[in-house]
Amino acid sequence: xxxxxxxxxxxxxxxxxxxxxxxxxxxxxxxxxxxxxxxxxxxxxxxxxxxxxxxxxxxxxxxxxxxxxxxxxxxxxxxxxxxxxxxxxxxxxxxxxxxxxxxxxxxxxxxxxxxxxxxxxxxxxxxxxxxxxxxxxxxxxxxxxxxxxxxxxxxxxxxxxxxxxxxxxxxxxxxxxxxxxxxxxxxxxxxxxxxxxxxxxxxxxxxxxxxxxxxxxxxxxxxxxxxxxxxxxxxxxxxxxxxxxxxxxxxxxxxxxxxxxxxxxxxxxx
Amino acid sequence: xxxxxxxxxxxxxxxxxxxxxxxxxxxxxxxxxxxxxxxxxxxxxxxxxxxxxxxxxxxxxxxxxxxxxxxxxxxxxxxxxxxxxxxxxxxxxxxxxxxxxxxxxxxxxxxxxxxxxxxxxxxxxxxxxxxxxxxxxxxxxxxxxxxxxxxxxxxxxxxxxxxxxxxxxxxxxxxxxxxxxxxxxxxxxxxxxxxxxxxxxxxxxxxxxxxxxxxxxxxxxxxxxxxxxxxxxxxxxxxxxxxxxxxxxxxxxxxxxxxxxxxxxxxxxxxxxxxxxxxxxxxxxxxxxxxxxxxxxxxxxxxxxxxxxxxxxxxxxx
Numbered sequence: 001x002x003x004x005x006x007x008x009x010x011x012x013x014x015x016x017x018x019x020x021x022x023x024x025x026x027x028x029x030x031x032x033x034x035x036x037x038x039x040x041x042x043x044x045x046x047x048x049x050x051x052x053x054x055x056x057x058x059x060x061x062x063x064x065x066x067x068x069x070x071x072x073x074x075x076x077x078x079x080x081x082x083x084x085x086x087x088x089x090x091x092x093x094x095x096x097x098x099x100x101x102x103x104x105x106x107x108x109x110x111x112x113x114x115x116x117x118x119x120x121x122x123x124x125x126x127x128x129x130x131x132x133x134x135x136x137x138x139x140x141x142x143x144x145x146x147x148x149x150x151x152x153x154x155x156x157x158x159x160x161x162x163x164x165x166x167x168x169x170x171x172x173x174x175x176x177x178x179x180x181x182x183x184x185x186x187x188x189x190x191x192x193x194x195x196x197x198x199x200x201x202x203x204x205x206x207x208x209x210x211x212x213x214x215x216x217x218x219x220x221x222x223x224x225x226x227x228x229x230x231x232x233x234x235x236x237x238x239x240x241x242x243x244x245x246x247x248x249x250x251x252x253x254x255x256x257x258x259x260x261x262x263x264x265x266x267x268x269x270x
Numbered sequence: 271x272x273x274x275x276x277x278x279x280x281x282x283x284x285x286x287x288x289x290x291x292x293x294x295x296x297x298x299x300x301x302x303x304x305x306x307x308x309x310x311x312x313x314x315x316x317x318x319x320x321x322x323x324x325x326x327x328x329x330x331x332x333x334x335x336x337x338x339x340x341x342x343x344x345x346x347x348x349x350x351x352x353x354x355x356x357x358x359x360x361x362x363x364x365x366x367x368x369x370x371x372x373x374x375x376x377x378x379x380x381x382x383x384x385x386x387x388x389x390x391x392x393x394x395x396x397x398x399x400x401x402x403x404x405x406x407x408x409x410x411x412x413x414x415x416x417x418x419x420x421x422x423x424x425x426x427x428x429x430x431x432x433x434x435x436x437x438x439x440x441x442x443x444x445x446x447x448x449x450x451x452x453x454x455x456x457x458x459x460x461x462x463x464x465x466x467x468x469x470x471x472x473x474x475x476x477x478x479x480x481x482x483x484x485x486x487x488x489x490x491x492x493x494x495x496x497x498x499x500x501x502x503x504x505x506x507x508x509x510x511x512x513x514x515x516x517x518x519x520x521x522x523x524x525x526x527x528x529x530x531x532x533x534x535x536x537x538x539x540x541x542x543x544x545x546x547x548x549x550x551x552x553x554x555x556x557x558x559x560x561x562x563x564x565x566x567x568x569x570x571x572x573x574x575x576x577x578x579x580x581x582x583x584x585x586x587x588x
Binding site: 011013014015016017018020022027029097099100123124126127128129130131132135136138139140144145146147148150160163164165166167168169170171172173174175178183184185186189225226227228229230231232233234235237238239240241242243244246249250252253254256257259260263265266 | 339341364365366368369371372373376377380381382383384385397400401402403404406407408409410411412413414415449450451452453454455456457458494502505506507508511512513518519526527536537538547548550551556559561562563564565566567568569570574575577578579582
């Protein structure tokens with residue numbers, strides 16, 4: 001089985017809020033604000049793809065990414081953990097906000113690859129946080145899709161998947177071909193490639209396509225647009241925290257419970 | 271027509287009331303009527319109640335919509351949206367809404383807007399606000415094509431209120447799907463108070479350092495009549511179950527009192543607790559961002575503080 005994992009590089013999501021800024025001109029964080037990294041849920045999706053290769057559910061994994069030239073770093077990372085192939089749709093800045101346009105680009109590339117039976121995506125990209133691309137790719141391929149998956153096994157020609165549901169975990173059998181979006185889980189922390197794999201990854205070719213080569217010039221891409229970004233802003237944060245001053249835990253507990261009672265947030269039995 | 275849809279298990283619950291409230295206000299702003307659609311076991315009860323809270327039409331979509339993942343729900347809502355020529359379909363932004371929203375929009379040749387926190391009508395167009403960059407910023411977006419299928423963040427929209435009146439409940443069957451996605455099993459809903467409905471939440475983060483530490487939070491939550499929550503770090507470390515996660519990619523909660531124990535306060539976590547009336551933070555780092563959101567703070571190692579708090583509450587308990 002051939003699996004395609006959809007990747008994206010985003011601004012370092014651990015950048016503290018007080019350092020985060022938006023350039024009003026581009027409606028995006030200014031260039032160079034923080035390094036771009038492979039997104040957290042994309043890391044989980046990549047790890048799941050590699051695990052499925054190890055357990056023999058999947059034979060070949062292709063990492064596919066749409067993004068600026070620098071995003072090739074994420075594909076090197078994917079090759080270093082033993083993805084078989086890497087494909088880069090080179091999109092010049094600014095990054096795409098509209099999930100419909102992103103899905104259209106990824107779809108055009110998927111249709112050019114050896115037909116996959118499984119497409120894995122992160123549950124949402126940690127920049128625009130839409131959580132739509134995997135679902136849109138599935139709908140446009142007319143494939144079934146399951147979201148928030150964190151474990152997959154093979155079961156009589158179908159895949160058995162565990163996902164996070166409203167009340168807890170749920171198990172579904174999914175017919176192939178299918179799309180799954182992957183959520184974070186303790187079992188899906190992306191491994192580190194070893195030095196040999198990293199060196200090998202640097203020698204492997206990355207296939208690059210431009211949107212035009214995929215039949216998606218500026219006009220076609222604009223026609224695929226659904227969502228317009230009108231404004232982006234960083235909310236003001238004012239600190240109003242009242243710190244409990246105390247010498248020891250007993251004093252701190254007593255002072256906290258007193259304040260909670262005064263503020264009518266907690267009733268203590270007399 | 272604006273459609274508000276819900277899939278709560280026990281009739282019209284808090285999530286359904288908020289989605290309906292948003293639909294009623296949006297309908298008033300656009301001069302559109304509101305239809306309410308309930309999926310699942312108690313659909314008829316929920317639909318009947320919605321009729322008294324501003325819905326002009328009420329639908330009970332009966333059948334096991336969950337057996338096919340989201341497919342049954344999407345198919346039945348798509349049919350209803352076409353029939354009613356819906357301009358917008360509003361859903362809760364939970365694990366089910368995230369599955370339905372984008373695909374329903376695609377089938378209606380419309381646009382999905384996920385995790386919306388507000389909507390206003392500007393020059394006849396809908397302007398939606400939603401968190402981006404893990405909650406560090408907000409974006410305002412408009413759709414090029416309608417209908418819009420929006421998932422609404424819990425606690426961001428005020429509930430529909432009873433305004434008298436009633437709507438006859440129209441019953442429809444959720445269509446049988448092709449079985450491409452088939453439910454095999456699921457965990458029973460946990461007993462006790464749900465995180466979203468809890469008045470008190472005791473949540474732990476990376477600072478706890480182990481899964482065993484959560485047993486202490488369980489005890490503290492028990493003494494306060496509350497529920498236990500966790501940060502993404504704690505869940506990813508395997509210390510707490512995924513359904514305990516509070517934040518942008520977990521549950522969005524609105525308790526009266528939220529204890530953040532050993533939680534640094536990443537934006538993505540704070541995005542889940544904006545509705546809390548008061549946050550009490552316990553953390554060794556006085557510069558931790560959690561103190562920017564907290565009303566009361568204790569700069570102390572939780573290992574020293576929590577056992578004494580438990581002891582004190584136990585002593586005071588009747």
